[in-house]
Amino acid sequence: MADIDHFIDGARLWARHEALATFGATPAGGVDRPALSRAEIDARAQLMTWAAAIGLQPSTDDIANLFLRLPGRDPDLPPVLVGSHIDSQPTGGKYDGVYGVLAGLECLEAIVAAGAKPRRSIELVCWTNEEGSRFAPGMMGSAAFAGKRRLEDILAVRDADGVTVAGALRAVRAAENALAHRPLGGTPAAYVEAHIEQGPILDMRSIPIGVVTGIQGKRTFRVRIVGEENHAGTSPRSARKDALMDSVRIVSALRDTFADPDDIVRFTVGMFTVRPNAPSVVPSEVEFSIDLRHPDTSALARLGDQVAPICKANSLTCEAEIRELIHDPPLEFPGPLREKIRLAAAARGLGHMEIPSGAGHDARYLHYICPTAMIFIPCWKGISHNENERITPADALAGARVLATLVLGLAGE
Amino acid sequence: MADIDHFIDGARLWARHEALATFGATPAGGVDRPALSRAEIDARAQLMTWAAAIGLQPSTDDIANLFLRLPGRDPDLPPVLVGSHIDSQPTGGKYDGVYGVLAGLECLEAIVAAGAKPRRSIELVCWTNEEGSRFAPGMMGSAAFAGKRRLEDILAVRDADGVTVAGALRAVRAAENALAHRPLGGTPAAYVEAHIEQGPILDMRSIPIGVVTGIQGKRTFRVRIVGEENHAGTSPRSARKDALMDSVRIVSALRDTFADPDDIVRFTVGMFTVRPNAPSVVPSEVEFSIDLRHPDTSALARLGDQVAPICKANSLTCEAEIRELIHDPPLEFPGPLREKIRLAAAARGLGHMEIPSGAGHDARYLHYICPTAMIFIPCWKGISHNENERITPADALAGARVLATLVLGLAGE
Numbered sequence: 043m044a045d046i047d048h049f050i051d052g053a054r055l056w057a058r059h060e061a062l063a064t065f066g067a068t069p070a071g072g073v074d075r076p077a078l079s080r081a082e083i084d085a086r087a088q089l090m091t092w093a094a095a096i097g098l099q100p101s102t103d104d105i106a107n108l109f110l111r112l113p114g115r116d117p118d119l120p121p122v123l124v125g126s127h128i129d130s131q132p133t134g135g136k137y138d139g140v141y142g143v144l145a146g147l148e149c150l151e152a153i154v155a156a157g158a159k160p161r162r163s164i165e166l167v168c169w170t171n172e173e174g175s176r177f178a179p180g181m182m183g184s185a186a187f188a189g190k191r192r193l194e195d196i197l198a199v200r201d202a203d204g205v206t207v208a209g210a211l212r213a214v215r216a217a218e219n220a221l222a223h224r225p226l227g228g229t230p231a232a233y234v235e236a237h238i239e240q241g242p243i244l245d246m247r248s249i250p251i252g253v254v255t256g257i258q259g260k261r262t263f264r265v266r267i268v269g270e271e272n273h274a275g276t277s278p279r280s281a282r283k284d285a286l287m288d289s290v291r292i293v294s295a296l297r298d299t300f301a302d303p304d305d306i307v308r309f310t311v312g313m314f315t316v317r318p319n320a321p322s323v324v325p326s327e328v329e330f331s332i333d334l335r336h337p338d339t340s341a342l343a344r345l346g347d348q349v350a351p352i353c354k355a356n357s358l359t360c361e362a363e364i365r366e367l368i369h370d371p372p373l374e375f376p377g378p379l380r381e382k383i384r385l386a387a388a389a390r391g392l393g394h395m396e397i398p399s400g401a402g403h404d405a406r407y408l409h410y411i412c413p414t415a416m417i418f419i420p421c422w423k424g425i426s427h428n429e430n431e432r433i434t435p436a437d438a439l440a441g442a443r444v445l446a447t448l449v450l451g452l453a454g455e
Numbered sequence: 456m457a458d459i460d461h462f463i464d465g466a467r468l469w470a471r472h473e474a475l476a477t478f479g480a481t482p483a484g485g486v487d488r489p490a491l492s493r494a495e496i497d498a499r500a501q502l503m504t505w506a507a508a509i510g511l512q513p514s515t516d517d518i519a520n521l522f523l524r525l526p527g528r529d530p531d532l533p534p535v536l537v538g539s540h541i542d543s544q545p546t547g548g549k550y551d552g553v554y555g556v557l558a559g560l561e562c563l564e565a566i567v568a569a570g571a572k573p574r575r576s577i578e579l580v581c582w583t584n585e586e587g588s589r590f591a592p593g594m595m596g597s598a599a600f601a602g603k604r605r606l607e608d609i610l611a612v613r614d615a616d617g618v619t620v621a622g623a624l625r626a627v628r629a630a631e632n633a634l635a636h637r638p639l640g641g642t643p644a645a646y647v648e649a650h651i652e653q654g655p656i657l658d659m660r661s662i663p664i665g666v667v668t669g670i671q672g673k674r675t676f677r678v679r680i681v682g683e684e685n686h687a688g689t690s691p692r693s694a695r696k697d698a699l700m701d702s703v704r705i706v707s708a709l710r711d712t713f714a715d716p717d718d719i720v721r722f723t724v725g726m727f728t729v730r731p732n733a734p735s736v737v738p739s740e741v742e743f744s745i746d747l748r749h750p751d752t753s754a755l756a757r758l759g760d761q762v763a764p765i766c767k768a769n770s771l772t773c774e775a776e777i778r779e780l781i782h783d784p785p786l787e788f789p790g791p792l793r794e795k796i797r798l799a800a801a802a803r804g805l806g807h808m809e810i811p812s813g814a815g816h817d818a819r820y821l822h823y824i825c826p827t828a829m830i831f832i833p834c835w836k837g838i839s840h841n842e843n844e845r846i847t848p849a850d851a852l853a854g855a856r857v858l859a860t861l862v863l864g865l866a867g868e
Binding site: 173174175262270276297310315317319399 | 697729
């Protein structure tokens with residue numbers, strides 16, 4: 043067991059999850075903390091308060107990523123980044139993203155308390171808008187940081203109320219006007235992200251540490267079906283341009299096409315918005331999302347390429363508009379970092395296993411610019427993006443200890 | 456041509472449609488005037504201003520139906536009612552409902568101007584919440600007036616924002632605090648409603664007057680499919696309780712079951728609301744409406760009885776809750792009143808034809824308590840419940856003239 047373990051405080055780590063969950067708390071015990079919202083601004087202020095108490099240096103960039111820096115002995119070396127995000131789904135849980143940030147903070151607090159003086163600086167980072175539910179697509183902050191999306195494009199994205207990212211950022215900046223500004227981007231020495239698995243495997247097998255092998259590929263689409271509004275009682279079926287009926291036909295056809303006996307394909311229509319959405323009016327418009335994921339590059343390409351033709355072939359009476367938002371191929375994290383996680387777990391006698399990530403994470407974009415690793419801890423029944431998301435204090439502590447060893451090793455003790 | 460025709464002012468009738476359309480006007484040229492909303496309150500005030508100028512006596516009842524009374528020579532006799540509604544669909548047109556109210560007002564104005572002294576009182580009425588898009592189901596005011604729905608049940612209905620009918624009524628009463636109150640219900644001598652056809656037949660055949668034979672039967676349902684929220688990237692299909700996929704399967708099965716080569720069945724899913732409605736979250740809940748109509752009593756019963764079994768059989772992973780909101784059998788308006796409409800049209804050389812109503816109307820509920828008739832005028836291409844709803848000034852004038860003859864005849868010249 044490493045010395046740093048004595049300074050990782052499991053009770054403090056747990057209490058901070060509860061404290062952060064008060065920002066955007068929902069009656070059902072979950073969290074509704076949209077990116078760049080008042081609730082997120084308040085949660086960031088809480089994080090900065092904790093960070094200030096141990097002397098971390100806060101700063102932010104053009105996309106409101108938040109950095110909390112522990113300067114190294116050689117502050118000019120590229121830093122090690124550790125973190126995740128604190129925005130949530132509309133009915134999200136307390137741990138998705140938050141665990142990676144608070145476990146990272148716990149590592150820094152332990153390093154400071156232990157009197158360790160790492161060679162490289164270590165920066166705790168909260169990436170902006172990982173979830174993508176307010177502003178689509180997600181992983182906005184890490185994509186901008188890694189130069190994988192243009193800032194101008196991101197700033198123009200609107201939420202459901204018509205607010206742009208640029209507008210929402212102004213509100214964040216106004217609230218954080220004393221915060222130091224830094225240029226967007228950088229060349230970190232490494233990036234490490236701890237996260238709840240968001241799947242059932244570690245929980246099912248009672249294994250506390252997942253050594254993440256990589257992230258499956260993802261393609262997302264936005265489909266708009268445009269028909270004609272009409273009266274439900276009078277307009278004959280043959281005269282209708284019913285956007286809902288065409289959309290139902292499309293979703294059925296996609297479901298049949300993506301049916302997979304091995305249950306590896308992930309196909310989700312999570313958003314489906316009908317206009318005018320009145321019981322006695324034939325719908326004139328439906329907009330829906332398609333989220334398609336697969337760990338194999340060529341399978342993902344082949345399946346995703348069928349989306350547009352299927353939408354068009356099944357729009358029998360309406361017009362179909364299909365936009366592809368994201369095409370991220372599968373990726374694999376470097377073996378040497380995975381080996382470090384394995385060793386850190388083994389040294390503590392913690393059960394561990396290699397596991398692919400079904401979900402996307404900010405680590406995807408960091409992987410393009412620096413050696414990147416992820417550590418998973420179990421989440422109850424794999425339930426996530428849900429107010430009922432749960433983890434155990436013991437797993438949270440175990441993950442933070444492994445994370446601390448990894449971060450310290452990368453920063454140079 | 457009847458003498459009253461000289462006093463029906465087509466230009467005034469047209470101008471009032473334009474004036475009333477300013478209350479809740481949409482940028483696309485339609486109307487968004489929900490029941491019991493500020494826009495409807497303001498439109499009612501405008502109506503009362505016009506009515507006051509010709510001496511009509513305003514009053515309202517417990518459900519905010521608005522009455523504008525022209526006293527008869529024998530004011531104790533049951534009155535003749537004429538009217539319709541002025542609430543609209545969220546993206547409705549200028550004529551649905553409004554035409555029946557303004558044509559009725561034009562009749563009363565013509566009767567006053569002509570110096571006619573009818574034996575019975577004539578009451579112009581605006582029924583509350585015919586559309587049912589804010590508070591479901593619709594025809595709330597006429598159903599309460601006819602004693603077909605209990606006031607207590609109606610008052611508890613909530614809109615999408617959680618506002619109850621009772622609460623919305625308080626706002627109307629506060630705005631109309633000088634308005635006389637009358638008991639709910641009554642026993643009219645007759646009820647006459649003019650309306651746009653909302654179907655293509657009169658327009659297609661260039662016939663200005665439809666003698667409405669009756670109203671097709673209607674059954675409406677609200678279906679709630681409850682599954683489990685989960686992460687789109689991680690949860691395998693086999694472990695999902697995907698409320699959207701089950702709902703799509705249900706709607707497909709209903710569509711196939713209700714497929715009708717004769718195109719007489721009217722089957723519509725107009726409302727379909729997904730929660731949490733986020734692209735990367737497996738939907739936990741869908742609520743959707745079913746609107747099913749047929750002119751034949753037994754066919755309607757047989758088709759509607761399949762709704763619940765189909766919903767349950769196709770909820771493969773979720774729970775299905777089905778509530779039937781309305782079961783209104785088809786109805787036929789009395790022959791003698793239809794004959795009067797025919798004669799009034801023929802006397803003016805106006806083309807006319809018998810026509811069933813595909814849409815429901817307040818006349819449905821009045822039919823249960825007094826002799827009831829409806830007059831249709833054409834609407835362009837049958838397009839209704841749509842901002843692009845259109846009629847012609849000539850048809851509007853023709854309908855008002857026929858209506859005036861009918862109303863005067865029923866009131867006793």
